[in-house]
Amino acid sequence: MCGRFVITSAPAALRQLFGYVEQPNFPPRYNVAPTQPIPVVWIENGARHFRLMRWGLLPGWVKDPKGFTLLINARSETVLEKPAFKRAIRRRRGLIPADGYYEWKMEDGRKQPFFIHRADGAPLGFAAVFETWVGPNGEELDTVAIVTAAAGEDLAVLHDRVPVTISPRDFERWLDIRGDEVDAILPLMTAPRIGEFAWHPVSTRVNRVANDDDQLLLPIGAEEMAAEAEAAKPKKMARKVAAGPADDGQGSLF
Numbered sequence: 001m002c003g004r005f006v007i008t009s010a011p012a013a014l015r016q017l018f019g020y021v022e023q024p025n026f027p028p029r030y031n032v033a034p035t036q037p038i039p040v041v042w043i044e045n046g047a048r049h050f051r052l053m054r055w056g057l058l059p060g061w062v063k064d065p066k067g068f069t070l071l072i073n074a075r076s077e078t079v080l081e082k083p084a085f086k087r088a089i090r091r092r093r094g095l096i097p098a099d100g101y102y103e104w105k106m107e108d109g110r111k112q113p114f115f116i117h118r119a120d121g122a123p124l125g126f127a128a129v130f131e132t133w134v135g136p137n138g139e140e141l142d143t144v145a146i147v148t149a150a151a152g153e154d155l156a157v158l159h160d161r162v163p164v165t166i167s168p169r170d171f172e173r174w175l176d177i178r179g180d181e182v183d184a185i186l187p188l189m190t191a192p193r194i195g196e197f198a199w200h201p202v203s204t205r206v207n208r209v210a211n212d213d214d215q216l217l218l219p220i221g222a223e224e225m226a227a228e229a230e231a232a233k234p235k236k237m238a239r240k241v242a243a244g245p246a247d248d249g250q251g252s253l254f
Contacts, residue, residue: 002073002126002146002163004206005032005101006115006217007039009123014039014097017123017168020050031102031212034072040130040144042094043175053094057145058133059084065133065141074129076149076164076189080182085145088129090180095125095166096146100217102206103158103199110229113206114158115217116199127164127174127189152191158199162191204228 007014008028015023018041032038037052056070061083071084079085100117118124127147134140147164155162166174170188200219205211220228 002101002103002148002161003034005096005098005126005163006030006117007032007097008099008214008217009097014123015050018048018050018095018097018125018171020048022050024050028214029212030214030216031206031209033209034070038144039097040094040128040142041097041125041175042092042130043177048175051142053130053142053144055145056143057084057088057129057131058141058143059088059131060133062133071145073148073161073163074145075161076147079129079147079189085129088131090182091177092130093174093177093185094128094130094144095171095175096128096144097123098126099123101163102202105158108229110232112225113202113204114199115202116155116158116197119196119198124165125168125171127166147189149189149191152194154194155191155197155199164189165192201225204232 006029007026008030009017011023011025020041024039026039032055034055036055038055040051040053041048042051043049056072057074058065058068058071062068074082074085074089079089100115102113103116104111104113106112128144129147130142130144132140132142148161149164151158151160151162166188174185174188176184202216202218203220203224206216
């Protein structure tokens with residue numbers, strides 16, 4: 001799955017790579033989380049555009065958002081059939097600019113976070129589907145989910161799911177929604193090639209959404225991981241010993 005990701009490339013570099021007409025200026029983000037507004041690239045009238053959308057798709061048929069489960073990911077294996085995604089995958093496909101993402105792996109009874117990125121350091125585009133939800137009073141909310149696939153042999157050591165990443169040479173094919181066919185995009189919804197991505201352990205500071213700084217990306221060693229694990233252990237409360245009778249100097253055992 002993908003539950004946190006990173007956008008650190010300069011806005012101008014992302015605009016050149018994804019080819020949208022807007023010129024947004026935004027700061028780097030080191031800990032993007034669900035429900036936050038995230039950038040999405042999509043096509044309208046033949047041109048690519050940049051728009052902020054809430055991470056967590058809300059289908060148009062939902063009556064009460066408060067009672068609906070947050071859909072941050074869409075499984076590639078079922079995206080064509082699931083009611084929440086089957087219209088969006090045909091008519092509302094987008095790309096989410098990113099520079100990597102986080103995943104958590106169970107190690108020694110605790111979840112250790114890892115930062116995952118392209119081995120060549122290049123930005124990437126997550127495959128996404130989006131919807132515009134219209135409320136009872138006419139209010140509109142653009143929402144989006146990241147498409148995921150079964151992990152390949154290498155990334156499976158961290159998690160059994162990975163976000164689908166679209167190569168720049170396939171951006172146009174993924175974004176093209178002319179007609180209603182999906183055969184052309186089906187081969188794109190797969191895991192990255194073995195060796196395409198690299199990863200390293202990072203501090204558990206990433207667990208807190210409030211932490212959003214470049215230190216989150218730094219690799220940590222075994223000693224630092226051990227120190228964080230020790231700090232995370234529940235603290236034992238000292239037991240209070242009831243006061244006994246005053247010592248009369250006899251050294252009594254009772």
